Amino acid sequence: xxxxxxxxxxxxxxxxxxxxxxxxxxxxxxxxxxxxxxxxxxxxxxxxxxxxxxxxxxxxxxxxxxxxxxxxxxxxxxxxxxxxxxxxxxxxxxxxxxxxxxxxxxxxxxxxxxxxxxxxxxxxxxxxxxxxxxxxxxxxxxxxxxxxxxxxxxxxxxxxxxxxxxxxxxxxxxxxxxxxxxxxxxxxxxxxxxxxxxxxxxxxxxxxxxxxxxxxxxxxxxxxxxxxxxxxxxxxxxxxxxxxxxxxxxxxxxxxxxxxxxxxxxxxxxxxxxxxxxxxxxxxxxxxxxxxxxxxxx
Amino acid sequence: xxxxxxxxxxxxxxxxxxxxxxxxxxxxxxxxxxxxxxxxxxxxxxxxxxxxxxxxxxxxxxxxxxxxxxxxxxxxxxxxxxxxxxxxxxxxxxxxxxxxxxxxxxxxxxxxxxxxxxxxxxxxxxxxxxxxxxxxxxxxxxxxxxxxxxxxxxxxxxxxxxxxxxxxxxxxxxxxxxxxxxxxxxxxxxxxxxxxxxxxxxx
Numbered sequence: 001x002x003x004x005x006x007x008x009x010x011x012x013x014x015x016x017x018x019x020x021x022x023x024x025x026x027x028x029x030x031x032x033x034x035x036x037x038x039x040x041x042x043x044x045x046x047x048x049x050x051x052x053x054x055x056x057x058x059x060x061x062x063x064x065x066x067x068x069x070x071x072x073x074x075x076x077x078x079x080x081x082x083x084x085x086x087x088x089x090x091x092x093x094x095x096x097x098x099x100x101x102x103x104x105x106x107x108x109x110x111x112x113x114x115x116x117x118x119x120x121x122x123x124x125x126x127x128x129x130x131x132x133x134x135x136x137x138x139x140x141x142x143x144x145x146x147x148x149x150x151x152x153x154x155x156x157x158x159x160x161x162x163x164x165x166x167x168x169x170x171x172x173x174x175x176x177x178x179x180x181x182x183x184x185x186x187x188x189x190x191x192x193x194x195x196x197x198x199x200x201x202x203x204x205x206x207x208x209x210x211x212x213x214x215x216x217x218x219x220x221x222x223x224x225x226x227x228x229x230x231x232x233x234x235x236x237x238x239x240x241x242x243x244x245x246x247x248x249x250x251x252x253x254x255x256x257x258x259x260x261x262x263x264x265x266x267x268x269x270x271x272x273x274x275x276x277x278x279x280x281x282x283x284x285x286x287x288x289x290x291x292x293x294x295x296x297x298x
Numbered sequence: 299x300x301x302x303x304x305x306x307x308x309x310x311x312x313x314x315x316x317x318x319x320x321x322x323x324x325x326x327x328x329x330x331x332x333x334x335x336x337x338x339x340x341x342x343x344x345x346x347x348x349x350x351x352x353x354x355x356x357x358x359x360x361x362x363x364x365x366x367x368x369x370x371x372x373x374x375x376x377x378x379x380x381x382x383x384x385x386x387x388x389x390x391x392x393x394x395x396x397x398x399x400x401x402x403x404x405x406x407x408x409x410x411x412x413x414x415x416x417x418x419x420x421x422x423x424x425x426x427x428x429x430x431x432x433x434x435x436x437x438x439x440x441x442x443x444x445x446x447x448x449x450x451x452x453x454x455x456x457x458x459x460x461x462x463x464x465x466x467x468x469x470x471x472x473x474x475x476x477x478x479x480x481x482x483x484x485x486x487x488x489x490x491x492x493x494x495x496x497x498x499x500x501x
Contacts, residue, residue: 292399
């Protein structure tokens with residue numbers, strides 16, 4: 001997973017601006033120091049503020065080295081010591097690897113290690129769009145939804161595809177909130193997609209109810225998509241469930257509704273939305289029907 | 299993925315902002331695609347695509363176009379940005395004529411995309427309609443920041459970086475164009491519209 005090597009960090013603070021979720025901070029002390037044991041005091045400095053006392057703390061058997069430095073006069077003023085070090089809060093980081101892939105750090109202080117278990121691997125793969133989800137074979141959040149429907153025939157006339165982008169735009173989400181929403185829409189009649197279509201299904205303990213594996217509920221990701229489909233007749237109940245559950249979560253989601261359309265782009269779905277009081281959607285992603293072979297009509 | 303669907307901002311700001319995508323369907327038409335993809339990219343370039351890329355390699359704002367073309371393979375996903383309806387029409391007309399058999403998607407304001415389809419003589423098959431943001435909206439960044447960050451639908455662009463660059467633009471320390479391109483380099487798909495971002499940063 002991603003961490004900052006304090007041996008290399010110069011506390012320039014550049015990486016802070018790049019983190020989409022504000023998981024990086026400059027710390028004089030704090031959470032990292034609490035969990036690591038002290039092993040050395042004072043070391044040769046490089047950059048930073050002179051005249052500050054410097055104490056290095058190491059992670060013991062974890063092998064990671066982190067920070068911390070306190071303000072105060074230094075006996076040997078010939079030493080220029082760093083007063084702060086950048087730190088990635090593991091409870092906030094979603095392993096999107098923006099900081100790593102973009103080579104944000106000029107000093108190479110941002111390093112990665114292999115994810116420690118399946119859940120952290122999932123966290124990285126789902127948060128870093130460059131990675132590919134094995135089951136779906138699709139990079140990014142790993143789903144084709146409407147984009148290939150002219151060939152796949154995944155959504156038929158009379159059906160509505162529902163794509164709930166949990167944590168998007170840009171806030172991230174815990175899987176316990178994903179579970180709340182998934183269970184609400186499943187109870188309202190949405191049939192959740194399986195692992196061949198969507199990566200989230202791998203963490204579902206029960207695809208019929210939307211229940212998430214207990215061990216993964218605290219996992220945080222940049223975003224993950226709850227996907228399913230229902231008949232047009234069940235859409236009002238699904239939307240009502242979403243209206244209720246949106247008040248029970250600690251994040252946001254964006255909603256996309258997929259439908260077969262007529263040549264002019266209209267669809268029965270739009271009339272349903274109008275009846276329910278939703279404004280007519282301004283934006284859409286239009287599959288223009290050039291894929292071959294065409295999906296069989298039913 | 300719905301990463302090109304949910305772009306935010308004032309309606310006027312969303313005009314002239316189109317994402318194009320070309321997709322193979324796994325297990326059906328996903329073989330021997332490299333020359334086809336290279337041809338599709340050439341068509342998009344000719345139509346005026348201001349940005350494009352393959353997520354595995356990056357966008358043309360970060361990587362030389364020739365390198366991206368060289369590294370295209372069957373599993374690549376190519377996407378890009380148009381900034382006018384006429385570009386979309388030209389692209390769709392050429393794609394229809396070539397009949398590569400790949401799925402083609404245009405994301406944008408429906409009042410602009412649907413007429414462009416009609417003009418190009420292609421028939422919309424399926425639409426993913428954007429129903430907006432739900433939940434704790436009060437936690438979101440300011441609307442003008444979100445308008446920029448949401449152009450990378452995977453949200454690889456931090457609101458704080460946009461704020462920092464906007465301040466530098468306003469202070470005259472960096473041009474809006476340079477700042478927009480710097481932000482666009484963070485979006486590996488190539489769907490970031492650096493021209494719209496430039497306008498937003500200047501505003």
